[in-house]
Amino acid sequence: MTESIKLLQGINWNEQGLVPAIAQDWQTGEVLMLAWMNEEALALTIEEGRAIYWSRSRQALWRKGEESGHVQSLRELRIDCDADTVLMKVDQVGGIACHTGRRACFFQKLEENAWRITDEILKDPRDIYGSKP
Template sequence: MPSATDIETDSIQWNEQGLVAAIAQDWQSGEVLMLAWMNREALQCTTAEQRAVYWSRSRGALWRKGENSGNVQRLKELRIDCDGDALLLKVEQIGGIACHTGRRHCFYRRLDGNRWVETDAVLRDPKDMYGESQGHGGNGGPQE
């Protein structure tokens, strides 16, 4: 893995806010866990620390996945898509829970006809992970 200062960030198509979509995928199963956002600093921290660090749009600050919940994402591999406008983080999901709702992943609702149906059960009560305050982070989830 390259060091934080060696990353070729000019190939990334940053949006108007200086962000790029970052998809977290389980490195062994291939399961898509979540989507978040990164700025240059988050990307550099991710490669330097070898753990997922995102940009919280709502707080305007870096968000280290798992810093409160313990559900850390250890970086195994980093990829960029063909257009340069999305990153793929292949991660080891420590704690087994990626979603702030207490589920394994954030894609737990499936379209059934014209309505969304929940397909995955809550594995851990969010109050147990984040406490009663349930502050929200950059993706509508609790502050990590």
């Protein structure tokens, strides 16, 4: 049994064979996004040293930055105490993690019983992805 297979067996995958993966800026600690990984995505992330996720909508692997160029280079990989969540400390190349053109996906804050957008768009998604955001 190879080391990578042993590592993957230590993960508590959900019923769909997925685990949530949090991407966090390795220098600032800012939480950039949450996505999902299957076994292949996690194995490739470890092997390639960059974030690779499982797209639930496309039912396919998704190499972060393959279209946008905003790659997440892996600096550190952790799992939580129940081994059912992955935390990746990453270097966010290009500074944009969110498909909306913002630095991070968590740009809405609850204030006075309403969601308020707190972070500006750094780059128009049409300039990143063309006509599809």
